Amino acid sequence: MSLPESDRELIVDALGREPTAAESALFENLWSEHCAYRSSRPLLSAFESEGESVVVGPGDDAAVVEVPTADESDDLYLTLGIESHNHPSYVDPFDGAATGVGGIVRDTLSMGAYPIALADSLYFGSFEDEHSKYLMDGVVEGISHYGNCIGVPTVTGSADFHADYEGNPLVNVACVGRLPPENLITAVAQEPGNKLVLVGNATGRDGLGGASFASEDLDEDAETEDRPAVQVGDPYAEKLLIEANEVLVDEDLVESARDLGAAGLGGASSELVAKGGLGAAIDLDRVHQREPNMSPLEILLAESQERMCYEVRPEHVDRVAEVADRFDLGCSVIGEVTEGNYVCTYTDDAGEREIVVDVDAEFLGEGAPMNDLESVTPETPSTTLPDPAPALSEAFEAVVASPNTASKRWIYRQYDHEVGVRTSLGPGDDAAVLALPEVSPPGVDAAGDVADEPVGLAISAGAAPHWTASDPVAGAKAVALENATNLAAKGATPIAAVDCLNGGNPEKPDVYGGFSGIVDGLASMCETLxxxxxxxxxxxxxxxxxxxxxxxxxxxxxxxxxxxxxxTASVDTEGELLLIDADDSGPAESLGGSEYLAQFGGTAPGPDLPTDPSARLDAITAVAREPTTRAVHDISQGGLAVALAELCTPHVGLSVSLPEPTTDAGAAGVLFAEGPGRVLVQTTDPTAVRKIVGDAGRVRSLGHPTDDGTLSITVDDTSFEYTMAEIRSLRSTIVDALE
Incomplete structure (x- = not known):
């Protein structure tokens, strides 16, 4: 990329002169789509970001929320952030994905928090394509290597396959951090005269121009030509940085912090002072460097990993250096906070000092003009069903064996999801659950028998590409409801969410229209909930x-x-199997965005949604907390067919009779519709479940567990059954292909 002429004219007008080469490169990167959100920021006001639990909302490296507790004496904050590393993961799957993990972890550190959990959501092209398997193999290896080495558990996530990701996979990684309230810091510079201290790995030439690279389409030569824009990670240095950051924060040595990610040192340091309405004086010669003869532009824009920029009071600088040395990390006092411009100086080859950057920090960070783009709203698809319709058993096998619905065991078994000894329920269920032993749950009497019971933290992450491809607005609403249902199925009440909004080239009206749709749909459902x-x-x-x-x-x-x-989402031999589904909005039998249509052809409007999703979730949450509830599992991708198959274990099967069809989709609608907000419940007290649900949904008895190791399904006068060995074989698509 190069600086667009319209931007250059705006910059020249503000500076009163032509920008230097370093300034031009800084503006190019910090005014890129990746950093400035020039096409998306006008849409993001649709999201409601305030609430009783919100401590720090959008705009910092990570959000901060408060965990509901029994009393104020054991308050605990959590940080929550999410990032994408999409283009780098196509060019170099291992390093692209690995450094994506490293970046979101450092976002957590910059708030003063300690990372306790990761969630990865991955999207690849058709699983039958060898290149997709190559990308998946490298991405999973990169995530597992980095996460395992730094000792942060990867506890949940998702993996989806769609032909339209073939030339551009997505790697979205979220991180949750633990934060005692007294340790909270932000990326807002505090006071002129404070020093700017760079701690971590030395600066090299890797990742140059990464922000601008992430703001353009991938071309057919990207895997070779754009490789220099991909950062190279060192997880062992990141682990040292995590521990050093904890010491620095515990000793109250840090006034503000920013991790070095997009646009490197130039991005981190300028954004830090801009947020405080201040400036900086930076001596680029003082930056500890990995390679000789680096130019000022390279020093400013290299995205070398495992680096943090701290604002430190002068009297604390020596102690910060001691801590860095203790953890074998580099440390440079590179400048200080000022009341003036953002100024960077450098000694040239002739030994002369020169000013290479002298700009207003706020203009650099916030001055990019927003794009006014044309938007075309995608048409809502009509309903066309497969013709001829496949036999139910054929459809069942195809849907259950699809890579989108098959077991993701091959992926998550490569992750250490138990390190840190907080994980109570790991990957493979609707949501992960971690223990927060630092705090007691609300309503628990500190003098009672359960005084030592910790708060359970539930985490869910993901999207459903077939839903949003078929109907961006309805599909995005369904994504929000699906994640909330995952939490409810484990008895958890939502606190907050973060989103990673991925789209194509926004300069194409139909693409921008679809992107606008997912923003509107996600914002609408989150506000409803x-x-x-x-x-x-x-x-x-x-x-x-x-x-x-x-x-x-x-x-x-x-x-x-x-x-x-x-x-959990696994049945045992006791009790009855119930379905909590439709209210007066009617049955969830629309096949819009379903795996069934993806396998056999056809179109339909987006997934069905409840008329009162909040009431439904409250009911599911209450049911999940009942002591007589044995298992709860949500119904989503693959519909009832996949949910029933997932509930079974090697030794416990199910015998079920499903409701009669009420739409033209027939039995296929009953089995394969993917409307969220529905769950399967195994309980020893069906009456209690019906009482709890009340008018929030309909409770229907489907059948009961069996100990004969088979799944038997009857629907619309058709019956079929599979042994657990056959189910396991069907669901092993990914494992069988990649082992």
Whole structure:
């Protein structure tokens, strides 16, 4: 990329002169779509980001929310952030994905928090394509290597396959951090005269121009030509940085902080002082460097990993250096906070001092003009069903064996999800659950028998590309409801969410219209559910020679519950199996965005949604907390067919009779509709479940568990059954292909 002429004219007018080479490169990167959100920022006001639990909302490196507790004496904050590393993961799957993990972890550190959990949401092209498997293999290895080495558990996530990701996979990673309230710091510079201290790895030439690279379409030569723009990670240095950051924050040595990510040192340091309405004087010669003869532009824009920029009081500088040395990290006092411009100086080859950057920090960080783009609203698809319709058993096998609905065990078994000893329920269930032993749940009497019970933290993350490809607005609403249902199924009440909004080239009206749709849909449902969206990330220009990606609104949502004794998504031999589904809005039998249509052809409007989703979720949450509830599992991708298959275990099956069809979709609608907000419940007290649900939904008895190791399904006078060995074989698509 190069600085657009319209931007250059605006900059020349503000500076009263032509920008230097370093200034031009800084503006090019910080005014890029990746950093400035020039096409998306006008849309983001749709999100409600305030709430009782919100401490720090959008605009910082990560959001901060308060965990509901029994009393104020054990208050605990959590940080929540999400990032994308899409283009780098196409060019170099291992390093692209690995450094994506490193970046979101450092966002957590910059708030003063300690990272306790990761969630990765991955999107690849058709699973049958060998290149997609290559990308998936490298991405998963990169995430597992980095996360495992730094000792942060990857506890949940998602993996989806769609042909339109073939030329541009998505790698979205969320991180949750633990933060005692007294340790909170932000990226807002505090006071002139304070020093700017760079701590971490030395600066090299890797990742140059990464922000601008992320703001353009991928071309067919990207894997070779754009490799220098991909950063190279060192997780062992990141682990040292995590521990050093904890010491610095505990000793109250840091006034503000910013991790070095997009646009490197220039981005981090200028944004830090701009947020405080201040400036900086930076001596680029003082930056500890990995390679000789680096130019000022390279020093400013290199995105070398594992680096933090701290604002430090002068009297604390020596102690910061001691801590850095203790953890074998580099440390440079590179300048100080001022009341003037953002100024960078450098000694040239002739030994002369020169000013290479002298600009207003706020203009550099916030001055990019917003784009006014044409938008075309995608048409709502009509309903066309497969003709001829496949036999139900054939459809069942195809849908259950699809990579989108099959077991993701091959992925998550490569992650250490138990390190840190907080994980109570790990990958493979609706949501992960972590124990927060620092705090007691609300309503728990400190003198009672359960005084030592911790708060349970539930985490869900993901999207559903087929939903949003078929109907961006309805699909995005369904994504939000699906993540909230995952939490409710574990008895958790939502606290907050962050989003990663992925789209194609926004300069194409139909693409921008689809992107606008997912923003509107996600914002609408989150507001309906009273879930504040406290931060996030936008990734556009996910477009390649194979075309744009589907509009993809990844959502990461956290919730809390008393204790960590939660119902899992696996049945045992006791009780009855119930379905909590439709209210007066009618049955959830629309096949819009379903895996069934993806397998056999056809179109339909987006997934069905309840008329009162909040009441439905409240009921599901209450049911999940009942002591007589044995298992709860939400119904989403693959519909009832996949949910029933997932509930079974090697030794416990199910015998079920499903409701009669009420739409033209027939039995296929009953089995394969993917409307969220529905769950399967195994209980020993069906009456209690019906009483709890009341008018929030309909409770129907489907059948009961069996100990004969088979799944038997009857629907619309058709019956079929599979042994658990057959189910396991069907669901092993990914494992069988990649082992």
């Amino acid at each position: 009273s879930v504040p969206v406290v931060g996030g990330n936008v990734s556009l220009y996910n477009d390649s020679v194979s075309g744009p990606i589907p509009p993809t609104p990844t959502l990461a949502m956290i919730g809390s519950r008393p204790g960590v004794d939660v119902p």
